[in-house]
Structure formats: C-alpha cells, structure tokens
Amino acid sequence: xxxxxTATVINQSxxxxxxxxxxxxxxxxxxxxxxxxxxxxxxxxxxxVVNVEGDGKIEQLIKQLNKxxxxxxxxxxxxxxxxxxxxxxxxxxxNAQIRSELSGIIEPFRAxxxxxxxxxxxxxVTGDSDKIEAIIDLLRPYGIKEMVRTGITAFPRxxxxxxxxxxxxxxxx
Amino acid sequence: xxxxxxxxxxxxxxxxxxxxxxIDSLKKENVxxxxxxxxxxxxxxxxxLYRSPIKHILSKHEQGSIHAAEGYAxxxxxxxxxxxxxxxxxxxxVTGITDAMMDSLPIVIxxxxxxxxxxGTDAFQEADVMGITSPITKHNYQVRDVKDLPRIIKEAFxxxxxxxxxxVLVDIPKDVSNKKVAPVEDFKVNLPGxxxxxxxxxxQIKKLADAIGTAQKPVIxxxxxxxxxxxxxxxxxxxxxxxxxxxxxxxxxxxxPGNHPxxxxxxxxxxxYTANMALYECDLLISIGARFDDRLTxxxxxxARNAVVAHIDVDPAEIGKNIPTQIPIVSDARxxxxxxxDVETRTPETDEWRKQLTExxxxxxxxxxxxxxxxxxQRVIELxxxxxxxxxIITTDVGQHQMWAAQYYSFTDPNKWVxxxxxxxxxxxxxxxxxxxxxxxxxxxVSLTGDGGxxxxxxxxxxxxxxxxxxxxxxVNNQSLGMVRQWQEAFYEQRYSQSLIPIQPDxxxxxxxxxxxxxxxxxxxxxxxxxxxxxxxRDPVLIDCRVSASENVYPMIAPGKGLHxxxxxxx
Numbered sequence: 001x002x003x004x005x006t007a008t009v010i011n012q013s014x015x016x017x018x019x020x021x022x023x024x025x026x027x028x029x030x031x032x033x034x035x036x037x038x039x040x041x042x043x044x045x046x047x048x049v050v051n052v053e054g055d056g057k058i059e060q061l062i063k064q065l066n067k068x069x070x071x072x073x074x075x076x077x078x079x080x081x082x083x084x085x086x087x088x089x090x091x092x093x094x095n096a097q098i099r100s101e102l103s104g105i106i107e108p109f110r111a112x113x114x115x116x117x118x119x120x121x122x123x124x125v126t127g128d129s130d131k132i133e134a135i136i137d138l139l140r141p142y143g144i145k146e147m148v149r150t151g152i153t154a155f156p157r158x159x160x161x162x163x164x165x166x167x168x169x170x171x172x173x
Numbered sequence: 174x175x176x177x178x179x180x181x182x183x184x185x186x187x188x189x190x191x192x193x194x195x196i197d198s199l200k201k202e203n204v205x206x207x208x209x210x211x212x213x214x215x216x217x218x219x220x221x222l223y224r225s226p227i228k229h230i231l232s233k234h235e236q237g238s239i240h241a242a243e244g245y246a247x248x249x250x251x252x253x254x255x256x257x258x259x260x261x262x263x264x265x266x267v268t269g270i271t272d273a274m275m276d277s278l279p280i281v282i283x284x285x286x287x288x289x290x291x292x293g294t295d296a297f298q299e300a301d302v303m304g305i306t307s308p309i310t311k312h313n314y315q316v317r318d319v320k321d322l323p324r325i326i327k328e329a330f331x332x333x334x335x336x337x338x339x340x341v342l343v344d345i346p347k348d349v350s351n352k353k354v355a356p357v358e359d360f361k362v363n364l365p366g367x368x369x370x371x372x373x374x375x376x377q378i379k380k381l382a383d384a385i386g387t388a389q390k391p392v393i394x395x396x397x398x399x400x401x402x403x404x405x406x407x408x409x410x411x412x413x414x415x416x417x418x419x420x421x422x423x424x425x426x427x428x429x430p431g432n433h434p435x436x437x438x439x440x441x442x443x444x445x446y447t448a449n450m451a452l453y454e455c456d457l458l459i460s461i462g463a464r465f466d467d468r469l470t471x472x473x474x475x476x477a478r479n480a481v482v483a484h485i486d487v488d489p490a491e492i493g494k495n496i497p498t499q500i501p502i503v504s505d506a507r508x509x510x511x512x513x514x515d516v517e518t519r520t521p522e523t524d525e526w527r528k529q530l531t532e533x534x535x536x537x538x539x540x541x542x543x544x545x546x547x548x549x550x551q552r553v554i555e556l557x558x559x560x561x562x563x564x565x566i567i568t569t570d571v572g573q574h575q576m577w578a579a580q581y582y583s584f585t586d587p588n589k590w591v592x593x594x595x596x597x598x599x600x601x602x603x604x605x606x607x608x609x610x611x612x613x614x615x616x617x618x619v620s621l622t623g624d625g626g627x628x629x630x631x632x633x634x635x636x637x638x639x640x641x642x643x644x645x646x647x648x649v650n651n652q653s654l655g656m657v658r659q660w661q662e663a664f665y666e667q668r669y670s671q672s673l674i675p676i677q678p679d680x681x682x683x684x685x686x687x688x689x690x691x692x693x694x695x696x697x698x699x700x701x702x703x704x705x706x707x708x709x710x711r712d713p714v715l716i717d718c719r720v721s722a723s724e725n726v727y728p729m730i731a732p733g734k735g736l737h738x739x740x741x742x743x744x
Binding site: 067071 | 311312366
C-alpha cells in the first residue's frame with residue numbers, strides 16, 4: 001500500500017544519505033522523495049511516498065527514521081486530511097493546428113502552457129497525483145516528448161476532521 | 174597599554190590546534206586508552222598525542238584496533254576509542270564498526286580525512302568515509318570547522334554511550350586538525366532529534382504486572398540490554414521474587430548466574446533443549462534487552478506461539494520488528510525491572526511449569542561423547558573453566574568453539590563474556606581480548622579462538638609482546654573451519670569444500686617468534702599440565718590445543734526449523 005510519510009530533519013550534510021541508505025538497507029520501496037526548507041532556518045522537511053506491505057512494515061519505517069539523530073519528527077499523514085501537491089512539466093508534440101485543441105484539454109486542469117516552440121509546447125500542471133495522471137493520459141495521444149515530475153510534497157490541513165480511527169503507531173509506548 | 178599587550182599575548186598562546194583540542198576533549202571524557210594506527214591524515218593528531226599522557230595501543234592492523242576497542246567497551250561499559258587515518262585506515266575499520274553496531278557497543282572512532290580543499294578530488298588516501306559508514310554507525314560527523322570540534326566530540330561520546338549504545342564516527346580533515354583557534358568552551362550540546370526514552374510507561378508496566386499475575390508458564394528472555402543497563406541484580410531479584418525461569422541470549426550470557434536453579438541456559442540454534450522448549454511452550458514471554466535475532470528464534474511460525482509477548486527494549490524500533498508484541502515497553506532494562514519490582518504484582522503459580530522444565534533439563538542436558546580417547550573441544554572449554562575457577566573474562570571468535578564456550582563455560586558474573594554475536598566476525602576474539610585485558614589488567618583474560626579465526630588477526634600478538642599483556646590464547650584447533658565443515662556434513666552430503674585445513678602453521682614457533690611462551694597439546698593430560706602452568710603466572714601464553722576434528726555442535730536447530738525441532742538432543 002502507498003503511504004505518505006513526512007520527516008522534519010536538521011539540515012545537515014549527509015542526512016539525506018542516511019535516510020535513503022536506511023530505506024535501501026531495509027528494503028523500503030521509495031516511489032518519490034522531495035526535500036526542501038521549512039519556515040525555520042536549518043530545518044528541512046522531506047516527503048516520501050513509499051510502497052509498503054502491512055502496518056508492521058510502515059511502523060518499522062517510522063521507527064527507523066525516528067532513530068536517526070538528525071530526524072526531529074516523522075509522521076504518516078496518509079490517513080489525515082492533507083494538502084498534497086505535485087508539479088509536472090510535460091513537453092507535448094504540437095504544431096500550430098492542434099495548439100488550440102490542446103488548450104482545451106489543459107484549461108479544465110488549470111494547467112498552463114509555459115513554453116511554446118514550432119514543434120512542441122510545454123505544459124505545467126500542479127495538483128495531487130491523480131490529477132497529474134489524468135492529464136498525462138489525455139496528452140499521451142498527442143505524443144509526450146519529455147516529462148518530469150517533482151514527486152509529491154504534503155502537510156496536514158489547518159483543521160482536521162474529528163476522526164477517531166486515526167492510525168496511531170506506538171513510538172513511545 | 175602594557176596590560177592590553179599582555180592580554181593579547183595570552184590570547185595568542187591560548188590558541189590550540191584542532192588536534193590538541195581533540196586530545197584535550199578526550200581527557201575531559203576520561204579516556205584512558207586509545208586504540209589506533211597512525212598515517213598521513215592523522216599526523217597532527219599523533220603529534221598532539223606525543224605531548225599527551227593518554228595511553229595509545231598501536232595495533233598491527235586497524236581491524237585489531239577496533240576489535241580491541243570493542244573488547245574494552247564490552248567488559249568496562251566505557252566507550253572504546255579508536256583513531257585511524259584516512260582512506261585505507263578508515264576502510265580497515267569497517268568490519269569492526271559494523272560489528273559494534275550489531276552488538277550495540279559504545280565506540281567512538283576518529284578518522285583522519287584529506288584536507289578540506291581536496292575532498293572530492295579522489296586525493297591520495299581519500300575515501301568517502303561518511304558515505305561508507307552511514308549505514309554502520311549510530312551517527313557520524315565530518316568536522317568542517319575546527320570551532321565545532323569540542324561540541325562534536327562531546328555529542329559523539331554522548332550518542333555512543335546513551336540509549337542503545339553504538340559506534341559514532343568523527344571524520345576530521347587534516348587542515349582542521351592543523352588549524353589553530355582559541356577553543357570554544359561554552360558550546361552547547363543540542364540534539365533535539367536524539368532523546369532516548371529511559372523510564373518505562375507506568376501503564377505498560379501495570380499491564381505486564383497483570384499478565385505476570387495470571388501467567389502459568391512465564392519465561393524471561395534476557396539479552397545484552399540487561400548488561401548494558403547493569404541490571405543483573407534487578408533481574409535476579411525480579412525472577413526470584415516471582416519464580417520465573419530465565420533464558421539468556423548468546424550475548425546476554427552473564428546477565429544471570431549460570432548456576433542458578435531458575436536458569437535454563439542459552440536459547441537459540443545451539444541453546445539448551447530446555448531453554449528452547451520453554452520459549453516454545455511459554456504463555457508469557459518477557460524479553461528484556463534482546464532483539465529476537467533469527468539465530469535465537471528459529472522459524473518464527475513456531476516461536477512462542479501461544480505466548481503473550483512483553484518486550485522491554487531501550488530501542489523502540491526493536492519492538493515489533495520480528496515478533497508481534499502485546500506489551501511494548503520502551504525503557505532502560507534496569508528502570509523497567511525496578512518499576513516491575515515496585516509495582517504490586519500477584520506472584521504466578523509456576524510450580525508445575527518449573528517442575529516440567531526441571532524434568533526436561535535432567536532428561537536432556539548438554540552432552541558430548543564421554544567414552545572416547547579423543548581430545549574433545551568441549552573438554553578444552555571445561556578445563557579452561559576449571560583452571561580459571563569460572564572467573565575469567567572469555568573472548569571468542571565465531572564458530573564451533575564459540576558455541577561450545579557459550580554452552581560449557583558457565584558464566585556467573587556479568588561482563589566477562591566477549592563474543593561477536595550479531596555480525597559473527599571471525600578474527601574478533603583475539604584483539605577483543607587485548608582490549609578486555611587493558612580494561613582490567615588484574616583479571617585473567619582468555620582468548621578462546623579457532624585455528625581459522627585466529628589466523629585472521631594473529632598479527633596482534635605483537636601487542637602482547639610489547640606490553641607483556643597476560644592474555645592466554647587458547648586455540649581450539651580442529652584443523653578445519655569447524656562450523657562450515659559441520660554444515661557441509663549435515664546439509665551438503667559431506668562435500669567439505671574449502672573447510673579442511675590440514676596444513677597448519679607451527680603455532681608454537683609463531684608464538685615464540687613474538688616472544689610468547691607457546692605450547693601444543695594433544696591430550697587432556699597434556700592440557701591439564703600446560704593449563705596449570707599457564708594460568709599460574711602473569712605472562713602471555715599461547716596454547717595450541719589439537720582437538721578432534723570431527724566433533725559437531727549439538728543440540729541444534731536446523732535452518733528453517735522451529736524451536737521444538739532440535740536435533741542431537743540426546744547421544
């Protein structure tokens with residue numbers, strides 16, 4: 001199952017190496033990983049999407065991440081109300097004739113065309129992974145020449161629905 | 174004006190090199206002995222050491238340094254400190270660092286690094302030590318600014334020796350060691366991401382106390398966490414109070430008196446039948462400072478199947494890792510045991526259970542051939558026990574002799590058993606004995622080793638020679654890689670591929686080459702005579718015991734089998 005895990009870390013050299021190293025060592029499959037600064041200087045936040053089997057495995061991942069000296073906080077936010085965003089840049093083959101047709105596809109996604117040349121144009125789209133998958137599916141028939149995705153970044157919404165069955169993993173009993 | 178000039182002069186003289194700051198910090202950490210080997214990138218550090226009274230033990234290979242530091246840490250509880258140079262110096266430590274990580278030993282390692290301005294250029298003797306050691310250290314640092322050095326060293330010792338102990342490496346570029354700076358005194362240790370839990374959650378303790386009260390077949394599994402927490406006395410008090418039998422892990426031996434009526438022996442692949450059946454049949458398993466290694470559990474499907482599992486461990490990541498746990502308790506072992514002793518608990522009715530177990534141990538004790546003319550390896554261990562009155566510090570390598578030592582050298586006191594459990598490192602035992610002897614110069618230290626493992630690190634004999642360290646090296650020489658041979662006999666139709674070593678060096682001459690008294694013995698009578706002589710003086714000795722080559726370690730759980738499927742339980 002796919003889980004979204006965030007880790008707040010001290011921005012030290014080597015911390016990314018340690019974290020990806022432990023994931024490799026313990027055979028966790030990382031689907032995407034993003035890292036960036038937070039509002040606090042010297043503190044970065046990582047967002048991982050990992051594919052794991054079973055609750056035991058994700059609990060183990062969180063505990064192993066927590067053990068790292070430079071890791072301050074780890075949360076599995078998959079089951080919370082969260083804001084999730086990913087950005088994709090998609091270079092689609094297009095000539096002048098189909099450019100407006102493509103605009104028709106892009107517009108409902110609130111994506112934008114950020115570069116145009118004679119043979120192709122580049123679409124920038126942000127959203128959750130499903131939305132990005134959807135636009136990719138629609139653009140594929142036109143011929144995707146090149147594509148990059150950032151992987152998702154996420155955090156919990158300002159207010160959480162009062163859910164009682166939130167998964168709690170016993171880090172400290 | 175003059176006063177100002179003097180102040181400035183004082184300020185200048187107060188400046189210290191990074192290397193001097195390092196040595197100064199080691200003094201502040203009460204480091205008595207360093208294990209190391211010099212080289213280009215640590216020249217400034219060795220220069221500072223030249224001016225310092227701290228004892229330095231020069232090994233003959235960096236692996237010898239780190240295993241000695243592990244032996245020192247294992248018996249003393251204090252961090253073992255290692256210095257090695259950049260590149261090959263650091264990479265030669267890798268086996269020992271991994272070993273210390275697996276067996277949770279507090280080690281602080283200082284490696285030299287090439288100068289900051291050439292890092293990343295594949296400079297002479299450069300290696301990516303941070304990258305290489307990330308997965309095998311509890312934490313590692315590269316010092317970028319000499320001003321950070323006192324803080325980093327303080328943090329390194331703190332991290333290595335608290336919580337679940339482990340190795341911490343500090344990589345110091347040569348220019349940082351050379352750089353002069355007025356040392357920062359008022360640094361703050363700030364580790365917001367490292368706050369190990371020390372005391373147990375009272376509700377979980379209560380839950381365990383309730384489980385104890387209603388248990389019919391409780392058993393305690395005590396691991397090395399009990400030793401790290403110096404909780405032996407508390408464990409004894411707890412088990413006696415509630416009459417709960419105790420099983421030790423390999424690394425936990427010594428945490429409970431080996432001659433106690435509640436002691437069932439070691440569990441696991443070559444543990445006692447009774448210990449394993451207790452783990453198999455129990456209805457409450459209280460694991461204290463053990464991590465359910467696969468060599469202990471055997472096939473997980475058959476491990477403590479009907480038991481409520483309570484797991485006390487200072488490392489939360491161990492709880493639930495291999496075995497589903499109903500009562501998790503993140504805590505230092507001693508704190509947890511103290512809380513358990515304090516909390517009101519009904520003492521369970523264990524008479525019937527203990528009777529069953531006593532019957533098992535009477536019916537299926539450890540055994541070896543008795544009607545034989547052969548000189549058996551098990552007898553070597555028993556003779557060492559006899560001649561040391563069971564009171565020596567025993568270090569081992571890995572393999573058959575290690576298992577026989579665990580089975581037949583009954584440990585009654587903590588911190589006398591030094592073995593490589595998790596990583597299973599051949600070549601560990603002899604240098605570890607050097608470290609143990611340095612920690613306790615007055616005690617008898619025996620390096621029980623195999624002919625295979627000894628030859629991996631025997632160059633450290635020079636340390637015995639140099640310091641006249643009274644380590645007694647006892648080679649259990651079966652002229653083979655015994656455990657490999659045993660598995661080939663059992664599982665590969667006796668195809669002894671590369672495991673028989675009939676051509677041996679003359680270990681007596683080898684010992685003598687290092688100025689060490691050495692003997693070869695072929696029979697029990699010869700061994701008796703040589704042992705009485707060897708253990709009567711305070712000089713190093715090497716004894717090559719030529720034992721039967723065909724002995725196997727029994728009883729045994731074959732790979733993939735459960736605890737109840739032991740073979741070789743009876744002659």
